[in-house]
Amino acid sequence: MTEPHVATLSWTGVERRRGRGAGQDVEKAKELAGILTGRSGERHVVAIQDFPDPDAISSGLAYREIARQFGVEVDIMYDGQISHPENLALVNLLNLHLIQFTEGMQLNRYHAAVFVDNQGTTTHLAPRLREAGVATLAVIDHHDTQELLDPLFRDIRPVAAAATLFAGYFQSGQFVEMNAANPRHVQMATALMHGIHSETDGFVYAAEPEYRAAAYLSHFVDGELLERVLCVEKSHGTMAAIQGALGARTLHGGLSIAGAGYVRWADRDAIPQAADFLLTEEDVHTVVIYGILTGEDGREVVSGSLRTNKATLGVDAFLKEALGTDVQGRPYGGGRSRAGGFEIPIRFLAGGEEDPDTRSMKWKLYDRQIRRKLLEAAGLAGDTAVAEPSPFSPLPTEAP
Numbered sequence: 001m002t003e004p005h006v007a008t009l010s011w012t013g014v015e016r017r018r019g020r021g022a023g024q025d026v027e028k029a030k031e032l033a034g035i036l037t038g039r040s041g042e043r044h045v046v047a048i049q050d051f052p053d054p055d056a057i058s059s060g061l062a063y064r065e066i067a068r069q070f071g072v073e074v075d076i077m078y079d080g081q082i083s084h085p086e087n088l089a090l091v092n093l094l095n096l097h098l099i100q101f102t103e104g105m106q107l108n109r110y111h112a113a114v115f116v117d118n119q120g121t122t123t124h125l126a127p128r129l130r131e132a133g134v135a136t137l138a139v140i141d142h143h144d145t146q147e148l149l150d151p152l153f154r155d156i157r158p159v160a161a162a163a164t165l166f167a168g169y170f171q172s173g174q175f176v177e178m179n180a181a182n183p184r185h186v187q188m189a190t191a192l193m194h195g196i197h198s199e200t201d202g203f204v205y206a207a208e209p210e211y212r213a214a215a216y217l218s219h220f221v222d223g224e225l226l227e228r229v230l231c232v233e234k235s236h237g238t239m240a241a242i243q244g245a246l247g248a249r250t251l252h253g254g255l256s257i258a259g260a261g262y263v264r265w266a267d268r269d270a271i272p273q274a275a276d277f278l279l280t281e282e283d284v285h286t287v288v289i290y291g292i293l294t295g296e297d298g299r300e301v302v303s304g305s306l307r308t309n310k311a312t313l314g315v316d317a318f319l320k321e322a323l324g325t326d327v328q329g330r331p332y333g334g335g336r337s338r339a340g341g342f343e344i345p346i347r348f349l350a351g352g353e354e355d356p357d358t359r360s361m362k363w364k365l366y367d368r369q370i371r372r373k374l375l376e377a378a379g380l381a382g383d384t385a386v387a388e389p390s391p392f393s394p395l396p397t398e399a400p
């Protein structure tokens with residue numbers, strides 16, 4: 001098979017494969033402890049991404065536990081939805097208390113904001129907190145560095161999960177030791193293990209820091225609970241989206257592109273799940289799936305996921321180059337090693353679901369435009385195979 005021409009993609013090194021020393025954990029944990037000292041009585045908000053995943057949720061829990069030792073109260077907040085069944089199971093089974101932002105909430109009650117598993121670019125809370133005058137205390141993340149925030153404490157390292165960093169803090173000896181007899185610690189350790197597990201596709205993409213973190217966490221994890229969180233069934237909506245994506249996919253060398261058509265807002269996580277599934281096809285190394293998410297309130301957005309098993313593919317740079325930015329200069333997409341996503345608001349063209357023609361034209365337009373941009377950025381601009389969004393259409397053949 002032919003490899004796609006990837007001349008315009010950036011290829012980052014494989015430095016994250018190499019174990020980064022526990023020395024950095026100690027150093028960073030000391031620095032964090034220094035910054036939290038003397039803040040007793042404060043209340044911090046942990047801002048996690050709009051569609052929180054296990055890595056973000058567990059990192060939020062870990063920050064709350066650390067801050068507690070300094071007399072700081074912490075709320076974990078998101079401005080979106082928890083929709084992936086596995087994430088809902090995590091929240092429900094662990095009985096976690098997360099706050100969903102709603103219009104009118106007083107954010108200025110917080111003394112400081114902390115961003116975990118993101119750097120403000122994937123949460124609508126970043127501009128809200130800025131507007132409310134809440135200073136950014138810390139950013140703890142493992143994605144490519146973004147320049148949006150200016151925190152007092154910054155720990156951005158290219159490990160596989162933010163949970164890896166937090167497990168490292170606990171292991172560093174700078175904070176209270178985890179204790180298997182403490183239900184809060186068991187809950188947090190289980191969540192962190194789940195975070196690492198899900199960020200590394202079940203440890204397939206884990207490296208030394210993740211194994212070190214997991215070995216430590218294993219002493220405190222509730223195995224039965226972890227199993228229940230992991231064994232969640234796929235919804236009908238997810239199966240339908242996978243079916244749609246399968247039928248609509250086109251192959252361009254190792255790149256598989258699929259438009260899933262219209263997807264209900266509640267099933268939005270079907271898109272990344274379908275991407276994970278399509279990545280299992282032989283000779284495919286990169287998958288991009290997108291669909292139009294439709295909410296009951298009439299809002300519409302094109303949402304997409306990229307998955308790749310090419311460690312060297314610069315996902316963040318690729319999506320930013322392919323899709324560009326909105327009028328405010330905010331990129332439509334971004335990512336980390338092996339995974340990324342994008343979201344394009346439909347705004348004026350939203351609605352019209354009562355007219356099947358409008359619906360179909362709108363989908364075709366977005367499908368064609370996104371496909372064109374992706375192929376262009378991948379250096380495959382001549383590859384114009386367009387799939388019909390029908391699960392029954394035959395698989396289009398590869399362009400020569």
Ligand SMILES: [Mn+2]
Pocket residue numbers: 055056117142160161162199
């Ligand atoms: Mn993460």
